[in-house]
Amino acid sequence: MSLENIEILKKGLASYGLNPKDEMIDRFxxxxxxxxEYNKVMNLTAITEEREVFIKHFLDSASIFEKNYIQSGQKIIDVGTGAGFPGIPxxxxxxxxxxxxxxxxNKRINFLREVCQxxxxxxxxxxxxRAEDGAQNKNYREKFDIATARAVANxxxxxxxxxxxVKKGGLFICLKGPNAKKEIEDAKNAIKILGVELLEILDVKLPDEELHHNILVFKKLENTDKKYPRKAGTPNRKPL
Structure with missing residues (x-):
């Protein structure tokens, strides 16, 4: 563990208005x-070097805290969470x-459980x-204040x-790369059909990184028609 890398993590978190106490840093x-350790036996991430993980996974995920969208007590679902980003951060x-x-x-679920515990x-x-099935389950459909996703699909x-x-009035927080503005253009039809509005595009500035990231924040204005999401695989094959 490098003290220099710990300092990068602390400064980055502080720049988002967070108070990076020892417990927070220890958890990261x-x-x-x-x-x-898990990445040795299953493909979770191509990024494993400490500094890179701290910046490209942890600080990238935490950057939304620069704004006050995430509040105590909110119910948040991370869809297609993979290695746990951004939900666990x-x-x-x-x-x-x-x-x-x-x-x-399921093996990713086992990894996530191990991390959290x-x-x-x-x-x-x-x-x-699968997201298509989970979103049609009455236990999860329109039950969350915020849904989030990172690098899952267009x-x-x-x-x-x-x-x-997402509940009516709730938010979808989406972490995207440099093509976010083009993707918004491509998503105009989906935005209209699904009854959402784009509230904000946040530029993410990461330490020592030239990579340009964006966070898109959408607000859900109306309840979702029962036919969405369509059955597994259809959204990818035939995007709205």
Missing amino acids: VKYREILV FKICNPNIELTLLDSL SIGFNDVEYVHA LPVLLELCIPF
Whole structure:
């Protein structure tokens, strides 16, 4: 563990208005250790070097805290969470959110459970399902204040997969790369059909990185028609 890398993580978190106490930092360090260990036997991430994980996974995920969208007590679902980004960093930054992690691969669910329990989170819910199926389950449909996703699919597909989880008036927070503006253009039809509006495009500035990232924040204006999301695989094959 490099003190220089810890300092980068602390400064980055502080720049988003967070108070990076020892417990928060310890949780991120432990998370990275488990990620690297599991990554030896399953494909979770191409990024394993400490500095890179801290910046490109942890700070990138936590950057939404620069704004006040995430509040204590909110129910948040991370759709297609993979290695746990951004959901677990959200929970580390604010342990008082109610977090649900959804993924289609059971071995990833096992990894996520190991991470959360190892860093002291015993109140996280894990859903082993495809997003299309999870969003049609009455236990999860329109039950969340916020749905989030990172690097899962193109925006028209993501909107169809994620918006059905969100309550009317709730938010979809989407972490995107440099092509976000083009994806918004491509998603105009999906935005209209699914009854959402784009509230904000946030530019993410990461330490020592030239990569340009964006966070898109959408607000759900009306309840989702029962036919969305369509059955598994259809949103990818035929985006709205």
